[in-house]
Amino acid sequence: MVDVAFGPEPGPKRGNGPGESYLAMVRRKRMYGGILLAVFVAMMAAGFQLADGRNAGGFWDGLHRLGDFPSEVLAEAWRNRANIPGLFWQFLPSLIETLNIAALSTLLGGLGAMMLALLATRGLARWPRLTPLFRRLMDALRAVPEIVVALVLIFILGGGPIPAVIAIALHTVGALGKLFSEVAENADLKPVEGLTSVGAGWGQRMVLGVLPQVAPNWVSYALLRFEINVRASAILGFVGSGGIGYDLKLAMQWGGGKYDQVVAIFLLLFLTIVAIDRLSDHVRARLVKGRV
Amino acid sequence: MVDASLSMDMVARFQRRRLMALGVPVLILMYLSYVFIAFDVAGLAARARLDHAVVLLSDFVSHKTHVTRDNRSGALSVAIEGEAKGLYPAGRLPAWVSVDGATTRIDLGDGHMVQYDADGAQYVVPGYGTIAIRPEGGKLVLTAPEPRPDWINASDTRVSVTTEAGRFAYTRSKVETFRYAPGWELFFFTLDSPFSGRAPGDLLALALWGERVDPALPNAMAMVRDVWTNKMWRHGDVVWAIFETVLMAFLGTFGAALLALPMAFMAASNIMPVRALRFAFRRLFDFLRGVDGLIWTIILSRAFGPGPMTGALAILITDSGSFGKTFSEALENIDEKQVEGIRSTGANGVQRARFGVIPQVTPVLLSQVLYYLESNTRSATVIGAIVGGGIGLLLTQAIQTQKDWEEVAYYMLLIVLMVMAMDSVSGWLRRKLITGG
Structure with a gap:
């Protein structure tokens, strides 16, 4: 089934011949498709209208002001362009903190996801009866947005990177756990059976029988997640705790006068994200194509 | 001789494996200890406020x-x-x-x-x-x-x-x-409502055949009005906020998909013959994705002010980069035979795209878009916290006051339910539209 299909397959043919009933089918399908499209367009239009109405500034009023802020920022940064290399150095520690938050949360989340995924995969689970429980647990972890956990933890643990790490790691467990378990489901069970026959325990079977099979795919997913987590940790910094997001917020709050800092942070963030994107693309392509 | 070299090779491989098996955990441990020091985990115990945790947990379940x-x-x-x-x-x-x-x-x-x-x-x-x-x-x-x-x-x-x-x-x-x-206090009726403090059975009786408390309205309507305008919990505002968040995700995701589709055609090597244009579109996608959603959000909220429109546009711009990339990859992987068949009937470029390409890629693209819909509901919460709209704003406000923790718990619960609901809706649509079942 390639096309978007509505309703069941053609039933017994009515009409004068196959050609005519085929055309009738096509017409009906087009009509359904058209209705669906019209509903969709109406929903989009109404939605934009509504969103525009509830916005503080209207879309059409704001459109010509869209360039104001970037041009103001860029103009001031251009005047102070001599500062920018120095500012790169100044913000490098915060950038490293942001990257560390992402790396640590991916690492911890990945380790948690490995455990949960193996426990939630049919055929591999330590306690087969409990697989639905672990699955629901992963769903719940995935559903909680990082910001909710982070803001609550900031209240308890104070500022700094730890709340962000915990928040992103919890979310990562859920998100990666699902992907990991999908990979593990396709693993070949023969090595596991072989290991069982020589009396290996569950841990040994998993480490020696399953891990080598799934490692390339798992690492590839984890890299993709790392990329997402870098962005998430920058955003969490802006909303709450440490890292380069927080510096960005401070520089932005200052308003005019610190726009060279804003540009330096924008550039650092942009270059880092593009670099990580490229690197992980490259590594993932190599991992999945089989050469480790 | 051959056997000897083979066994040497195997031994060397096993040694490398063993080194790896030992090396990876050691590297991880080294990194962890570095981060442990860099993040001052040891000082965390001193900074952590367990009394805050107690306040928070008791507020979650009691008043x-x-x-x-x-x-x-x-x-x-x-x-x-x-x-x-x-x-x-x-x-x-x-x-x-x-x-x-x-x-x-x-x-x-x-x-x-x-x-x-x-x-x-x-x-x-x-x-x-x-x-x-x-x-x-x-x-x-x-x-x-x-x-x-x-x-x-x-x-x-x-x-x-x-x-x-x-x-x-x-x-x-x-x-x-x-x-x-x-329990949570005054969840349905605040004390200024004539319905507060009554038992559920009593309320039901009042709603069905009781004498009108407010002569202008039937009791059931008055109850709904009092719940909707509850001053403690602001149910009406909360429902609107949830709706705004979902709206942001919906408009952002589908708007991005609509924008990205024509651009993806321009960036696909089997459809766009002009190399320079292809390159330009690909770099545009990279740029849209690389300038993070955070930055787009900031720029847009300066122009449009806080609200759901700003959030929707932020999602739209970021995701049109991601969609452009994945869509153009999907377009490059199509089966050329169908396009050729259409071409042989004398179809022009638009017709070839409409009848030869679109039917092939629709399932792939649709499933991508629906996956994003669910994850964008979460993003919309975060973006709402930054630009000031939707449930994200209510949540950050409630957390910043540092005393209405029962409201925080309520919003957290609602957010989780909202994301789960969007997950099921997008899964249902995926099954319905793609497999036709």
Whole structure:
């Protein structure tokens, strides 16, 4: 089934011949498709209208002001362009903190996801009866947005990177756990059976029988997640705790006068994200194509 | 000879494997210890506020009512969470507070009794005795059985008593008692509503055949109105906020898909013959994705102000980069035979795209878009917190006040339910539209 299909397959043919009933089918399908499209367009239009109405500034009023802020920022940064290399150095520690938050949360989340995924995969689970429980647990972890956990933890643990790490790691467990378990489901069970026959325990079977099979795919997913987590940790910094997001917020709050800092942070963030994107693309392509 | 070299090779491989098996955990451990120092995890124990955690958890599941007497004017007020919104009207105090002239008796349950009177106040703790406080010459004089336990905290200006039944604090200006109760306070009706404090059966009877409380409206309508405009929980605003968040995700995701589709055609190598244009579009996608959603959000909120439109546009711009990339990859992987077939009938470029390409890629693209819809609901919460719209804004506001934790719990619950609902909706649509089942 390639096309978007509505309703069941053609039933017994009515009409004068196959050609005519085929055309009738096509017409009906087009009509359904058209209705669906019209509903969709109406929903989009109404939605934009509504969103525009509830916005503080209207879309059409704001459109010509869209360039104001970037041009103001860029103009001031251009005047102070001599500062920018120095500012790169100044913000490098915060950038490293942001990257560390992402790396640590991916690492911890990945380790948690490995455990949960193996426990939630049919055929591999330590306690087969409990697989639905672990699955629901992963769903719940995935559903909680990082910001909710982070803001609550900031209240308890104070500022700094730890709340962000915990928040992103919890979310990562859920998100990666699902992907990991999908990979593990396709693993070949023969090595596991072989290991069982020589009396290996569950841990040994998993480490020696399953891990080598799934490692390339798992690492590839984890890299993709790392990329997402870098962005998430920058955003969490802006909303709450440490890292380069927080510096960005401070520089932005200052308003005019610190726009060279804003540009330096924008550039650092942009270059880092593009670099990580490229690197992980490259590594993932190599991992999945089989050469480790 | 061949065998020897083969076995040498195998041995070398195994050694490398062993090194890897040992090396990876060692590297991870080294990294962890570096981060442990860099993030000052050891200092965390000193910074962590466990009392905050206790406040938070108890607020999640219970609420307290303040009974306060102003010691100068003698005025008594009973208010839930001490807020003006939860103030009991003078004639309708809860049953556990009784007022008799200048004497107020508060029953905290299990024999714990507090009494405010003209001389001061006293608290009878079962199994311990009576704690009496009276002001004398600008100081507080405490009379309590010796030895004095550590849950009584006394100085010349302030006496506070904490028991499992509640808390009691006496200062020169006022005397205050907190009584804790499980559950969320006034969730349906605030105290100014005629329906507050009634049993569910009573309410049902009132809604179905009771006499009109408000002559202008049927009771059921009046109930709905009072719940909707509840001042403590602001149910109406919350419903709108959730709707705004979903709207942001919906508009952003589908807007991005609509924008990205034509651009993806321009960037696909099998469709766009002009190399330079292809390159330009690909770099555009990289740029849109690389400038993070955070930055787009900031720029857009400067132009459009806070609100759902800004959030929707932020999602739209970021995701049109991601969609452009994945869509163009999907377009490059199509089967050329169908396009050729259409071409042989003399179709032009648009017709070839419409009948040869689109039907092939629709399932792939649609499933991508629906996956994003669910994850964008989460992003919309975060973006709402930054630009100021939707449930994200309500959540950050509630957290910043640092006292309405029951509201935080409520919003968290709603967000999780919203994301789960969007997950099911997008899964259902995926099954319905793609596999046709």
